[in-house]
Amino acid sequence: MIPPSFEYHAPGSVDDAIALLSQYGDAAKILAGGHSLLPMMKLRFAEPEHLVDINNIDSLKGIREEDGEIVIGSMTSENALIASTLLQEKCPMLPEAAKMIADPQVRNRGTIGGDISHGDPGNDHPALMLALDATFTLAGPNGARQVAAADFFLGTFFTALEADEIMTEIRIAPQAANTGASYQKLKRKTGDYATAAAAAVISMSGDTCQSASIALTNLGATAMRASEAEAVLVGQVVDEALISQAAAKAMEICDPAEDLRGDAEYKTHMGGEMTRRAIRAAMQRVGGN
Amino acid sequence: MAKTQVSFNLNGQDVDVLVEPRELLIHVLREQLQLTGSHIGCETSHCGACTVDVNGQSIKSCTMLAIQAQGATVMTVEGLAAGGELHPLQQAFMDEHGLQCGFCTPGMLVRGYRFLQENPNPSEEEIRSGMAGNLCRCTGYQNIIKSIQTAAAALNADTGSQAE
Numbered sequence: 001m002i003p004p005s006f007e008y009h010a011p012g013s014v015d016d017a018i019a020l021l022s023q024y025g026d027a028a029k030i031l032a033g034g035h036s037l038l039p040m041m042k043l044r045f046a047e048p049e050h051l052v053d054i055n056n057i058d059s060l061k062g063i064r065e066e067d068g069e070i071v072i073g074s075m076t077s078e079n080a081l082i083a084s085t086l087l088q089e090k091c092p093m094l095p096e097a098a099k100m101i102a103d104p105q106v107r108n109r110g111t112i113g114g115d116i117s118h119g120d121p122g123n124d125h126p127a128l129m130l131a132l133d134a135t136f137t138l139a140g141p142n143g144a145r146q147v148a149a150a151d152f153f154l155g156t157f158f159t160a161l162e163a164d165e166i167m168t169e170i171r172i173a174p175q176a177a178n179t180g181a182s183y184q185k186l187k188r189k190t191g192d193y194a195t196a197a198a199a200a201v202i203s204m205s206g207d208t209c210q211s212a213s214i215a216l217t218n219l220g221a222t223a224m225r226a227s228e229a230e231a232v233l234v235g236q237v238v239d240e241a242l243i244s245q246a247a248a249k250a251m252e253i254c255d256p257a258e259d260l261r262g263d264a265e266y267k268t269h270m271g272g273e274m275t276r277r278a279i280r281a282a283m284q285r286v287g288g289n
Numbered sequence: 290m291a292k293t294q295v296s297f298n299l300n301g302q303d304v305d306v307l308v309e310p311r312e313l314l315i316h317v318l319r320e321q322l323q324l325t326g327s328h329i330g331c332e333t334s335h336c337g338a339c340t341v342d343v344n345g346q347s348i349k350s351c352t353m354l355a356i357q358a359q360g361a362t363v364m365t366v367e368g369l370a371a372g373g374e375l376h377p378l379q380q381a382f383m384d385e386h387g388l389q390c391g392f393c394t395p396g397m398l399v400r401g402y403r404f405l406q407e408n409p410n411p412s413e414e415e416i417r418s419g420m421a422g423n424l425c426r427c428t429g430y431q432n433i434i435k436s437i438q439t440a441a442a443a444l445n446a447d448t449g450s451q452a453e
Contacts, residue, residue: 001332008293008310008356038313038352039333051310055357079346103422105400106334108346109353190421191335 003041010053014139014168017054021164022141024050030166031055032075032114035106036123060113060168063087072170074113078102081112090174093181093199097128100185113167119157119222122193126153126223128183129170130215131199137169144168153222178210179203180285184277185217186270188261194218195261196270198226198250200278202233204286209233214246214278219254219271226250229275243279247272297361299324300368308355315339317355318365326366326395330424337423340396341365347403349422366395369402377447378402378440387436389427396423401437405444413438 011017021028029048031037032055040046054060060075063084070091072081081087081098088095101124102110115125116136129136129149136147141164152160161167175181185197197217203210212230217223229249236242256267292307299322306321318324318341327350330338334352341350342364369376378401381387388394397420404411404419411419416434425433 002313002316003311005309005311008354010356010359034354035334035352038354042332053354053357099418103337104404104419105337105340105347105349105422106352108348 001042003038004044004047006041006048007050008053009050010056012056014057014059014166017052017057017166018139018141018164020050020052021166024052026163028052028163030117032117033077033106033110034114035102035110036114036118036120054166065090065174068174070172070174072112072172074117074167074169075111076113078107078110078112078115079104082107091132091172091181092175093132093183093201094128094172097124097183097185097199100124100183100187103191106191112170116152116170117159117161117167119153119155119159121156121220121222122218123223124183124185124194124197124217127197127199127215127217129172130223130225131181131201131213132172133213135171136167137171138162138165139168140165146171150225153224156221175201176203178205178286180282180287182278182281182285184274184281186274193261196254196256196267196274198271198274198278200275200282202238202279202282202286204283207237209236209238212246212279214250214275216250216254216271216275219256219267221255224253226253226275228252233279238279238283243276246279247275250275293356295356295359297358297363299363300365306355310354310356312355314341314343314350314353314355314358314363318350318363324365324367327399328392328395330392330396335424336393337396337400338393340400340423342399342403345403347400347422364399364402366398369398376402377443378405378436381436381440381443382433385432385436385439387429387433389425389429393423393425393427397425397433401440405437405441409441409445409448411437411441 028050031051031053060073062073078098082095115123134149181201183199186195194217199215201213212233214226229246232246251272254268254271296305328338330336332351334349339351
């Protein structure tokens with residue numbers, strides 16, 4: 001399988017890339033890691049006339065700390081997330097989750113920004129970004145704007161990113177004290193998308209849950225925050241009964257598409273189970289356990 | 290569509306090819322450069338039969354454009370043996386019966402080569418996750434893991450003797 005013909009551009013800077021996107025509009029697509037776009041082009045699900053390859057823009061790669069925030073370049077590969085000692089220390093859920101994405105070869109090419117911007121509800125970073133309250137920097141012809149993850153995912157393959165914009169950075173607050181986080185993903189095999197997955201970030205004050213942030217992967221048209229599940233936990237001494245109540249609330253918002261991974265009822269059930277496991281694991285990790 | 294000249298280093302030799310932007314690296318390696326060791330399996334970046342080494346990283350050459358290899362250092366399975374001698378990893382796959390039909394073997398070897406540089410003393414579990422991007426349709430995984438363990442021991446013994 002060979003993609004359809006296109007004109008190839010490999011700009012060396014974000015400004016040059018934006019200029020190309022402005023010039024070609026909807027006829028252009030950004031090529032990041034290519035592990036979603038190139039397969040879609042082979043199948044003629046996507047036939048862009050222009051590909052703007054941003055792999056040569058070094059300023060889009062890397063992970064740093066700036067003004068108390070973790071800043072991740074959009075073209076940072078999954079394997080770079082896994083290898084980052086900064087993330088392992090200050091945002092451990094991200095490298096944990098990246099290990100569950102695809103396989104070693106794909107993780108060398110696949111990028112966090114590509115995974116987020118594609119808008120595929122099966123991708124893992126969207127739910128992680130929702131649970132972590134991440135902010136995205138979107139650069140366009142009129143400068144850069146910040147968009148919260150909560151406002152970014154609008155529908156399947158539909159995000160707040162305009163055709164002439166590039167996601168340049170992902171900003172995340174370092175994990176607070178007395179907080180634990182976990183991503184639990186059920187998949188059939190290595191490299192598969194989630195049958196269901198849940199991210200949970202839980203902060204405790206003594207025995208009481210101070211805040212909870214829960215988000216779900218591949219259980220609806222987009223990744224989604226399970227706000228009512230969070231509300232069940234906050235201000236409470238969390239026990240198994242309460243965790244089950246929260247999972248039931250998460251299941252209420254699930255509306256998964258039936259496919260070879262299972263029917264809607266099974267996936268919804270697994271969404272509840274992943275929520276339970278993510279809450280338990282996050283709570284166990286509070287205080288660095 | 291106009292063709293573009295792409296220059297890269299392939300198994301230690303500089304090569305120039307003329308490619309259309311849409312041509313994938315695997316097709317250029319096999320059809321223009323006549324290196325048919327890298328195989329086309331699933332063409333959807335699942336199976337790993339097309340795995341090659343680009344700039345010191347394992348990648349699936351069915352999901353990279355040849356034009357993206359501009360200036361890169363590329364190694365395929367043909368680059369493993371040196372001076373008529375099998376690479377210790379190739380020898381280990383022979384000794385441990387790490388192949389049955391052999392279709393996945395080039396990808397297994399090239400990925401195994403890079404994996405043992407990333408992790409020279411892997412546990413069995415680490416081999417399983419490090420090699421997770423390569424499928425064997427004969428399901429000969431047990432001997433593939435043994436081959437990589439044997440190669441790791443051989444490579445470490447080599448390094449040890451060089452250090453002495």
